Amino acid sequence: MHLKTWLCNSLLLSAFSPFSSAFAQRQPQSLWYxxxxxxxxxxxxxxxxRLGAMVFGGINEEHxxxxxxxxxxxxxxxxxRPGAVQYLQPIRQLLADGKQAEAETMAEKYFMGTKDPDDSSYKIQKDTWFAAVRNQTEPAAANFNDNxxxxxxxxxxxxxERAGLMGMDGALWFRTSFTVPSKWLGKNLVLDLGRIRDMDFTYVNGKLVGADEGISKKRKYTVPASAFIEGKNTLAIQVINFFDKGGLIGLKGTTRPLIVYPEGNEADSVALNSWKYSIQNDNPPTLPRYEAEYLPFGDVYFRFAQGNNSSNYKRSLDIDSALSKISYTVDGTTYTREYFISAPHQCLVMRLSASKPGALSLQALLNTPHKKYVLKKVDDHTLALSLEVSNGVLKAVGYLYAVATGGKxxxxxxxxxxxxxxxxxxxxVAATSFKNYKDVSxxxxxxxxxALARVKNIPYSTLKAAHVKEYRQLYNTFSFTVPTGKNAALPTDQRIKQFSMQNDASLVSxxxxxxxxxxISSSRPGTQPANLQGIWNDLMTPPxxxxxxTNINLQMNYxxxxxxxxxxxxxxxxxxxxxxxxxxSQTAKEHYGAPGWVLHHNTDLWRGTAPINAANHGIWVTGAAWLCLHSWEHFLFTQDTAFLRQQYPVMKSAAEFFEKFLVKxxxxxxxxxxxxxxxxQGGLVAGPTMDHQIIRELxxxxxxxxxxxxxxxxxxxxxxxxxxxxxPNKIGKHNQLQEWMEDVDDVRNQHRHISHLWGVYPGTDITWQDSAMMKAARQSLLYRGDGGTGWSLAWKVNVWARFKDGDHALTMIxxxxxxxxxxxxYERGGVYNNLFxxxxxxxxxxxxxxxxxxAEMLIQSHTGVIELLPALPTELPDGEVKGIRARGGFEVDITWKQGKLQQVKxxxxxxxxxxxxxxxxxIQFATKKNGSYTFNGSLKK
Known part of the structure; x- marks a missing residue:
């Protein structure tokens, strides 16, 4: 349906809706601070x-x-891994014999995918590098000059990385000192350093007193009294990490400082907060990886000449127009900034202005966390940033072009x-050397x-208008409105802190x-899909x-x-x-001797599909089958047979793999x-319930x-x-849906991944047509509890909605x-200030x-019937949704009041x-293409 038709239909419904007056004013569609x-x-x-940006909105310095x-x-x-298939049957036999540990050991050695670079060459390089950095221990000395x-x-x-060492891998030295009072003399002292990533060598007054490796190990070293002197003592730590985050990261879930105290008397402790550091060697050999990482591109900074004594500050993101705005006043001059990333013109556009002529003075800079980069002037309006990825083959370039009104x-x-x-x-504008997953030329x-030639001569107002028009063609196809509460006018960070349904139900909408x-901002036709962070990442070693x-996260994005x-x-x-x-298809052949294609629990830009990380979780075979559900769902919602014809071979190929793979x-x-x-969880097993649900659905x-x-x-x-x-799905001794073939579920297990409930959502393997199995699934979720990380809580929202328990689903929200x-x-599952x-x-x-x-609370259509308000929470009694889609090729507008359906179109x-x-x-009724049908709360025309 054309946008114009949709808008006309929406306006007509609004005009005749018995509830439309409650939403006469359009609710704010913005985050602001x-x-x-x-x-x-x-x-x-x-x-x-394709392009992403995070706007900080600083006053003296914008980032x-x-x-x-x-x-x-x-x-x-x-x-x-070539030849992995020869180990498939031995691994299966070990699992059948109950020898899980032996199966995992064999799989770890012979069945995982290949790494880049090769492990064997890396070990030689690592040993040589490590020996060199360990031979340099001068900074451990008490009298070393660290001024x-x-x-x-x-x-x-x-x-x-968050403390100024972005992308840093290698060896660093840290030094600090602390005073030992006379009352501590003659006592062993405990150095409580929390967790360290990844390896430490800890010295007191030049003597090695402790060393360990591994993020999971808390470093708590008991040091003999003889190592200390009265007065100033020097503590030096060599920290080595070969990849990912590094440093002294403390105790998980707390902000407690590093401390030293007499053995047995932690209350009498001294905090070790302020340290000095020096980079010893930031060029370790490249760690072999199973798959690649998504990397940040760089940064734009604006450094302003105006003072910092500002007032009337506001920073916002208008999601109905995809515009970010900053405004504030300094010394009587109002400064405004407006940013957007245009899809039609493929560029980030930044407009800065001052209310008084000549009041805008600034310096604009480009930066990047990549080691290999070059900055250079292109012409009198353009600065260029060129970079190369250190542990890869890609190159990238960004151009920053500027034009000004007045000034120099x-x-x-x-x-x-x-x-x-x-x-x-x-x-x-920015581009890389990537063409497709096989070609980087x-x-x-x-x-x-x-890209710059296409935009630099177009007026700002024209670019902005084109951007907003194109964006709204997608955004305005849908709306969801509930009555605003008294907190709806607060800044977004305050709305989150003070959230309650009574005072701010519209935070849900x-x-x-x-x-x-x-x-819309992270997944457009012709781009890469939204990844684990959408398109936004600032870390060289992102989570x-x-x-x-692909064992839930990519699918959940869609x-x-x-x-x-x-x-x-x-x-x-x-x-x-x-x-x-x-x-x-190559992985299916090499690892399973099977036709078709297989995808394990991760993939990347280069479309890796082999098992990764470790055998106890990396050998999971149903990623491709789960993704194929999205192909079928797309057809069910759109009824697009041309699409289905194009995508069917992918679905068939996934099914052909399992036709061969399944064994008795x-x-x-x-x-x-x-x-x-x-x-x-559970390690390498035979016959997980989730797999069987996904394969049946496929x-x-x-x-x-x-x-x-x-x-x-x-x-x-x-x-x-x-x-x-x-x-088949089976009900266990605790009236739960079994997660495995054996009835071994632990009712105390509150793990975040509710894999065996896949058949409830997003699948349709378990519905209320089998009420006994649905009740068993519900019992499993009750055992798992209401906690979890962000995505786990989100999954539970959907499952509780499928159970038609709107109040419990809202508890998860x-x-x-x-x-x-x-x-x-400290951090926990939930949302950040920007609603991430x-x-x-x-x-x-x-x-x-x-x-x-x-959406599942408001409409469900997975059983062939469009159910209206199937899981409406008690605390959401009034609302209106327009443009929500249902399987079968239907678009639905729903209005409800006092918990009851008022009208549906x-x-x-x-x-x-x-x-x-x-x-x-x-009710059931025949329809015509593009026909519109309106019913009241009793489903009467």
């Missing part, structure tokens, strides 16, 4: 699917952190300087030149609309590589796309699937999935797709024969809205999963027959 961002998770995200979606480590290569060293406050819970503009090889202007517009310089904004984790009327944004996911199917369990006779895993959907396309009748019959042979930073300063989901750290899947769960986009259900009432 009264201070600049103090942390990256306070900053506000912009994106066009925009930048991403380009194809800047990754690694290179094109084959991830599968020129830099100061750092410890601990650094997020690693030294000059460009050097390091900065753009502007003096006494009234306004200025900056354009940032792109020319980023040519890409930047072309803002959260949902924000997730739509984030999906979990900021990759595509849970809301269809139902919240953003089907267009799914195209990158389907392109990834096609590419991963190509790569995954010698104990039960059922066909089972082995070896595999029940994410994220087979059923392939059968249905073949029928729609009138093809592959024989293959469909084969799948029909296999389905009843697959191990409330838990999801917990401030991620506690009063004590906290695992912690930031993962965007909780934003998307939470919003899909809210159904638009049929394809002319299918429609079944509507509300409570115990159900």
């Amino acid at each position: 009264q201070q600049p961002a103090a942390a990256w998770t306070d900053a506000l995200p912009l994106g066009n699917g 925009l952190q930048l991403n380009e979606e194809t800047l990754w480590s690694g290179r094109p290569r084959n991830y599968a 020129n060293w830099t100061t750092m406050q410890l601990p650094t819970p997020e690693g030294w 503009l000059t460009v050097s090889d390091t900065a753009i300087n502007l003096q006494q202007a009234s306004a200025a517009t900056f354009y940032l 792109g020319d980023p310089v040519a890409g930047c030149k072309l 803002l959260f949902l609309m924000y997730s739509r904004y984030l999906l 979990w590589g900021s990759k595509y984790t 849970w809301p796309a269809e139902v919240l009327n953003l089907s267009t944004c799914t195209q990158p996911l389907f392109q990834l699937m096609k590419e991963a199917a190509e790569a995954g 369990d010698p104990k039960t006779g059922w066909l089972i999935s082995t070896p595999s895993n029940s994410p994220e 087979f059923k959907n392939c059968i249905a797709a073949a029928a729609v396309l009138k093809t592959d009748a024989a293959f469909a019959e084969t799948l029909k024969d296999i389905i009843p042979q697959i191990a 409330k838990n999801l809205f917990t401030p991620a930073i506690s009063e004590l300063g 989901d906290a695992h912690p750290p930031f993962q965007i899947d909780g934003n998307f999963g939470g919003s899909s769960g809210i 159904v638009l049929s986009t394809t002319g299918n027959s429609c079944r509507l259900k509300y409570g115990t009432q159900e």
Whole structure:
């Protein structure tokens, strides 16, 4: 349906809706704050699917952190391990014999994917490098001169990367001193240093007193009294990390300082906060990786000449127009900034202005955390940043172009300087050498030149208008409105801290609309899919590589796309699937001797599909099958048979793999999935429930797709024969849905990953048509509890909605809205000040999963019936949703009041027959393509 038609229909419904007067005024569609961002998770995200930026909004110094979606480590290569298949049957036999540990040992050695670089060459280089840095111990001496060293406050819970050492791997020395009073003399002292990443060698007054390795080990060294003297004592620590975060990170979940105290008397302690450090060697050999990491591009800084004595400060993100704005007043002059990233013109646009002529003076700089980079002047308006990835093959270039109204503009090889202007517009374009997952021959310089040529002569107002128009074509297809409470007018960070449904129910609708904004901003046709952090990452070693984790996280990113009327944004996911199917066919052959394709629990820009990390969780075979659910769901929502015809071969290929892979369990006779895993626990097992649910769903959907396309009748019959042979869901001794073949579930287990409930959501393997199994699944979730990390809470929202328990689903939403930073300063699951989901750290899947769960409260259509308000919470008695989608090709507007349906309007986009259900009432009616049908709360016309 065209946007114009949708808007007209929405206006008509509004005019005649009995509840529309309650929402006469459009609710604020913005996040806003009264201070600049103090942390990256306070900053506000912009994106066009390819370029991303985080806006901090500083007064004296503005900072925009930048991403380009194809800047990754690694290179094109084959991830599968040749010959791994010869170990498949021995691993299966060990599992069948109950020898899990032996199976994991064999799989670890012979069945995992390949690394880059090779392990054997790395060991030699690592040993040589390590010996060299360990031979340099001069900084351990008590009398060593560290006057020129830099100061750092410890601990650094997020690693030294957040303390100014971005991208730092290697060896560092830390030094501090403390006073030993006379009352401590003759006593052993305890050095409590918390956790250290990854290796430490700790010295007191030049003597080695402790050494250990591993992030999970708390460093608590008891040092003999003889090592100390009365008065000043020197503590020196050599910290070595080869990859990922480094440093003294303290105790998890606290901000307690590092301390020293007499043995047995921790209350009489001295804090060790202020340290000096020096980089000893920042060039360790490249650690072999199973997969690549998504990397930051760089930063734009504006340094202003005006004073810092500001007033009337406001920083905002308008999600209905995808514009970030900052305004404040200094000495009677109002300064404003406006930023957006244009999809039509593929650039970041930054407009800065002052209310008084000549009051705008600034310096603009480009920076990057990459070691290999060059800054240079291109022309009198343009500064260029070129960089190369250290542990990969990609190159990237960014151009910063400036024009000014009044004043003097000059460009050097390091900065753009502007003096006494009234306004200025900056354009940032960026490109990499990535062309596709097999080809890195792109020319980023040519890409930047072309992109800049397309925008630099277009007026700012024209660029802005084109950006807003294009963005709203996606954003305005849907709306969700509930009555505002008294806290709705507060700044967003205060709304989060003070959240309650009574005072601010509209934060729920803002959260949902924000997730739509984030999906539009991170996933557009022709781009890469939204990764673990969407498109936004500032770390050289991001959490979990900021990759595509396919045992829930990538899929969760796209849970809301269809139902919240953003089907267009799914195209990158389907392109990834096609590419991963190509790569995954090699993995299927080498590891399983099977046709088709397989994808384990992670993939990256280069479409790695092999098992990674460790055998106890990395050998999980149903990533491809789960992704195929999205292909079928896209068809169900859109009824697009041309799409289904293109995507069906990917689905069929995934099914062909499992036709070969499934084997008969010698104990039960059922066909089972082995070896595999029940994410994220239990180790390497045979027959996890989740696998069987996913495989059944894949087979059923392939059968249905073949029928729609009138093809592959024989293959469909084969799948029909296999389905009843697959191990079924089983109810265990605790009235729970079993997670494994054996009835071994621990009712005290409150693990965050509820893998065996996949069949409830997002799958349809378990529905209320089998009430006994549904109740068992519900019992399992009750045992798991209401806690969890951000994405886990989001998943539970969806499952409780499928249980039709809206109040419990809302409890999960409330838990999801917990401030991620506690009063004590440590991180927990919830949301950050910018409404980013906290695992912690930031993962965007909780934003998307939470919003899909809210949609499941309002509409469900997975059983062939469109159920209206199936899980409406008591605390959300009034509301209106427009443009929500249902399977079968329907678009629905729903209005409810005092917990009761008032009106529903159904638009049929394809002319299918429609079944509507509300409570115990159900109707079925024929429709015409583009026909519109309106009913009251009793489902009467």
